[in-house]
Amino acid sequence: xxxxxxxxxxxxxxxxxxxxxxxxxxxNHRYMYxxxxxPGHGLRLIHYSYGVKDTDKGEVSDGYSVSRSKTEDFLLTxxxxxxxxxxxxxxxxxxxxxxxxxxxxxxxxxxxxx
Amino acid sequence: xxxxxxxxxxxxxxxxxxxxxxxxxxxxxxxxxxxxxxxxRGLVHLILIRSNEREKHSGRLRVTLDTSKKSxxxxxxxxxxxDTASYFCATDNGNxxxxxxxxxxxxxxxx
Numbered sequence: 001x002x003x004x005x006x007x008x009x010x011x012x013x014x015x016x017x018x019x020x021x022x023x024x025x026x027x028n029h030r031y032m033y034x035x036x037x038x039p040g041h042g043l044r045l046i047h048y049s050y051g052v053k054d055t056d057k058g059e060v061s062d063g064y065s066v067s068r069s070k071t072e073d074f075l076l077t078x079x080x081x082x083x084x085x086x087x088x089x090x091x092x093x094x095x096x097x098x099x100x101x102x103x104x105x106x107x108x109x110x111x112x113x114x
Numbered sequence: 115x116x117x118x119x120x121x122x123x124x125x126x127x128x129x130x131x132x133x134x135x136x137x138x139x140x141x142x143x144x145x146x147x148x149x150x151x152x153x154x155r156g157l158v159h160l161i162l163i164r165s166n167e168r169e170k171h172s173g174r175l176r177v178t179l180d181t182s183k184k185s186x187x188x189x190x191x192x193x194x195x196x197d198t199a200s201y202f203c204a205t206d207n208g209n210x211x212x213x214x215x216x217x218x219x220x221x222x223x224x225x
Contacts (some may be wrong), residue, residue: 004156035215042202043157043215058212090156099145099206099213105156 003027004106006091012112019078021109023091025071031094032074033103034058034066036087043090049074081113120203120219128224133190135219137203138183144206146179147213148188151200160188160201193223 003026013019023032033048035058045058047066055066063085065077078085088110092103121136137146145164149157163170163179163186170177176189190197200220204213 040217042217043204045212045214048212059214092157102147102159102162103157103213104159107154107156 004091004093004104006089006106006109008109009107010110012114013081014114015082016080019081019111019113021076021089021091021111023074023076023106025074025093027093027095027104028071029093029095029104030071031097032068033092033094034064034074034076035090035092036060036085037090037108038087046076046089081111083113085111086113087111120201120216122219123217124220124222126222126224127193129193129195131193131223133193133197133221133223135188135201135221137186137188137216139186139203139205139207140184141207143181146177146186147204147206148175148177148186149202149204149215151202151218153199157202190221193221195223195225197221198223 005024007022031050034046035043037043044060046060046064047058049055049068067075088108090108091106094101094103119138127133143165145162147162148160150160151157161172161177163177165181174191179186200218202215202218204215
């Protein structure tokens with residue numbers, strides 16, 4: 001398995017609180033991605049990174065921000081969590097651009113916002 | 115926006131039978147990928163097929179791609195209980211580096 005660690009694995013928090021999810025990789029891959037998975041929607045891309053300090057928006061980026069200060073870490077922040085952000089969040093990595101290469105996924109963070 | 119749509123949404127078969135899942139997409143693609151997700155786990159890459167390929171094999175997996183019909187199929191032969199999982203197709207419709215996933219097919223293989 002690719003060396004991808006997501007933390008925390010589970011989190012319950014209240015509406016309006018800030019939340020940060022962490023993705024850590026040991027593969028030295030350039031590309032990192034954050035997805036959310038919801039019933040009926042499959043996986044949807046939130047943000048992705050193509051290098052240190054280089055990030056871009058995905059399909060559902062509103063309400064989320066990201067940072068990548070080191071190759072191995074990609075952080076996803078919900079500035080003020082809302083109940084609609086209750087979801088399972090997956091981090092993925094790829095050596096080259098995701099469409100041309102397989103992406104390798106972490107085991108997800110289950111986030112519940114009450 | 116959904117690019118790939120899998121069919122059927124759910125499939126239940128007996129061990130030893132073959133399982134076929136289909137994926138349709140809307141725009142031209144460079145590549146199409148198939149992934150498996152076991153319950154409570156992340157997605158695992160199975161196979162990538164490029165737009166100029168028509169068929170690809172990997173072990174008990176056979177993937178076909180028909181760009182004229184904008185569709186792909188995943189065949190799992192001689193299924194096992196361990197194949198029970200959700201299967202997703204994902205397309206890259208340009209050189210953006212972004213994958214667009216379908217909603218998946220849930221496969222149950224009964225022992």
